[in-house]
Amino acid sequence: MTPDQPTAIAATGLRKSYGEQTVLDGIDITVPEGTVFALLGPNGAGKTTAVQILSTLIEADGGTVRVAGHDLATDADGIRGAIGVTGQFSAVDNLLTGEENLLLMADLNHLPRAEGRRRTAELLERFDLVDAAEKNPMTYSGGMRRKLDLAMTLVGDPKVIFLDEPTTGLDPRTRRIMWDAIRGLVAGGVTIFLTTQYLEEADELADRIALLDHGHIVAEGTSAELKRLIPGGHIRLEFADPDELDQAARTFAGSTRDDAALALQVPSDGDVNSLRAVLDHLDVASIEVTNLTVHTPDLDDVFLALTGRPTEVRSSAGAGHQSAETTDTAADSTTKETVR
Amino acid sequence: MSTLTLAARDSRTMLRRNMRRWARYPAMTVQLIALPVIMLLMFAFVFGQTLGAGLGGPSAGRGDYIDYLVPGIILMTVSASIQGTAISVAMDMHEGIIARFRTMAISRGAVLTGHVIGSFLQTLVGIAIVIGVAFLIGFRTNANAAEWIATIGLLCLFAIALTWLAVAMGLQAKSVETASNTPTLLVLLPFLGSGFVPADSMPAGLAWFAEYQPFSPVIETVRGLLLGTEIGDNAVLALAWTAVIGLLGYFWALKLFRRPPVR
Known part of the structure; x- marks a missing residue:
């Protein structure tokens, strides 16, 4: 991202309350063209409300919004002509076939008939829905519905796409397919505004990430910048009995012990040298370790550090503990420990 | 393209969508058209002889009652x-x-217009079938071309007015189940009016309601046009009710449609 890059989405001081409840409390968002912006937060943080305002669905109580060069207050239709929205709840017509749904979008985007047919065929192909084209979406799997939903959004060739939790509830394979589709769109110059409660998803896709909590953006930056906001990672050692734990705790100064789990957390930046040092110390002191995990800081830690509580949501990888055999520090799916 | 052309085009697209939905889900359409046909047959052949006698017309029988019943x-x-x-x-x-339609650059009212036009066409089909069946079972009219045109015109206006009201009811409904309940009252209104028996044959309070509720003047006007009975001020009342219902439904529907989605 460069400073002179045109801005696709610019919102300042966005506010929204429902009665007593403040959902968005003055948030600022800037998304340069051709980039992916992720709004990350737990359920009820205000993510969907933000998308609904930016995509012209509901009105904000305060603040200014420009999307794709159009002002929300004066030219909402201009925005509508430039955006595509795929919401959390599938927005397909259940009584029409998949193909008819796409053709409906072509008509509503005022495409010439031949062009509409061409785009429909192309999108069915691209999202692997050719065999299901004649079928009713009610017979589709969750993943197929989501793909049809996204395909419908793409019929109008939008410049800015809002994806509200696009992969919530999808199986890992379909999630990968969605991610690839999103990356493909970005490569084609589209700007993506993504909301997610999956930290891994934001990490995978987004150029910039904002953490939303109780209507406030509590942190914003690249994934690397956010991770730098919190103390480094650690190596977690587990032991068979308390004596081993005692011994290890004496060996590693500055470590944190967890007596209940018979575990010890040794501060580490997670690189190979520090890992080797820890293993050497264990060797010299002849301490038996039953399990070893390398924990590099991830967005979950960032969220915990910034909000003082766990996200309630877990990495979409759903990974359990990494075993000692895979102590590759570069492993991107580190173990989550939302203890405390 | 001008705004108006776009609005027309979007409305046409929405109409096509609704037609297609009915084709996929014909059970409801069939049921809604079957109901009045069944009522017609039931009242004509089950109650017709007795109710006809009660009317006290010249021949005072089933034939008279069918004529009375059809409007x-x-x-x-x-x-x-x-x-x-x-x-x-x-x-x-x-x-x-x-929600998707709302985020697209399409004419705002197209969704509703599509529903209204689609429903209106469906209503016309229903009316045509009912009138066809009525003729088959012996309905006789002395209406001339002008009276037929007036009848159809009034029915069209009244249907469009009620359709807007129904659109508003559909928008207002918290669930699909509620949406199917609320207009049931409207289905009952012809009973509580002069649809099946003359209003003045009812007890005082009910007779008053039956005489002044919106369906009665329309029924009386249609009856007058088709059978040559006295119309009086019913035509004016019918048009007035149509205008009130139509405007109320239209503005209520628009207001509800502009309301942001509740999710």
């Missing part, structure tokens, strides 16, 4: 059909696709 059944066709409108609007609102 009320036609109005029931209208109110049954708009029940379908309310249901399909409510279904739409709960399907999430409306």
Whole structure:
């Protein structure tokens, strides 16, 4: 991202309350063209409300919004002509076939008939829905519905796409397919505004990430910048009995012990040298370790550090503990420990 | 393209969508048209002889009663059909696709216009079938071309007015089930009016309601046009009710449609 890059989405001081409840409390968002912006937060943080305002669905109580060069207050239709929205709840017509749904979008985007047919065929192909084209979406799997939903959004060739939790509830394979589709769109110059409660998803896709909590953006930056906001990672050692734990705790100064789990957390930046040092110390002191995990800081830690509580949501990888055999520090799916 | 051309084009697209939905889900349409036909046959052949005698006409029998009955059944066709409108609007609102339409650069009213025109056409089909069946079982009219045109014109206006009201009811409904309940009252209105028996044969309070509720003047006007009975001020009342219902439904529907989605 460069400073002179045109801005696709610019919102300042966005506010929204429902009665007593403040959902968005003055948030600022800037998304340069051709980039992916992720709004990350737990359920009820205000993510969907933000998308609904930016995509012209509901009105904000305060603040200014420009999307794709159009002002929300004066030219909402201009925005509508430039955006595509795929919401959390599938927005397909259940009584029409998949193909008819796409053709409906072509008509509503005022495409010439031949062009509409061409785009429909192309999108069915691209999202692997050719065999299901004649079928009713009610017979589709969750993943197929989501793909049809996204395909419908793409019929109008939008410049800015809002994806509200696009992969919530999808199986890992379909999630990968969605991610690839999103990356493909970005490569084609589209700007993506993504909301997610999956930290891994934001990490995978987004150029910039904002953490939303109780209507406030509590942190914003690249994934690397956010991770730098919190103390480094650690190596977690587990032991068979308390004596081993005692011994290890004496060996590693500055470590944190967890007596209940018979575990010890040794501060580490997670690189190979520090890992080797820890293993050497264990060797010299002849301490038996039953399990070893390398924990590099991830967005979950960032969220915990910034909000003082766990996200309630877990990495979409759903990974359990990494075993000692895979102590590759570069492993991107580190173990989550939302203890405390 | 001008705004108006776009609005027309989007409305046409929405109309096509609604037609297609009915084709996929014909059970409701069939049921809504079957209801007045069944009522017609039931009242003609089960109650017809007795009720006809009660009317005290010249021949005072089933034939007379069928003639008396048909205008009320036609109005029931209208109110049954708009029940379908309310249901399909409510279904739409709960399907999430409306949220998609709202974020697209399409004419704002197109969604509703599509429903209204579609329902209106459906109502016309229903009326045509009911009138066809009525003729088959012996309905006789002395209406001339002008009277037929006036009848159809009034029915069209009244149907459009009620359709807008039904659209508003569908938008207002918290669920599809509620949407199918609310307009049921409208289906009953021809009974509580002069649709099946003369209003003045009812107890005082009910007779007063039956005489002044919106369906009665329309029924009386249609009856006058088709059978040559006294219309009096019913035509004016019918048009006034039509205007009130139509405007109320239209503005209520627009207001509800502009309301942000509740999710």
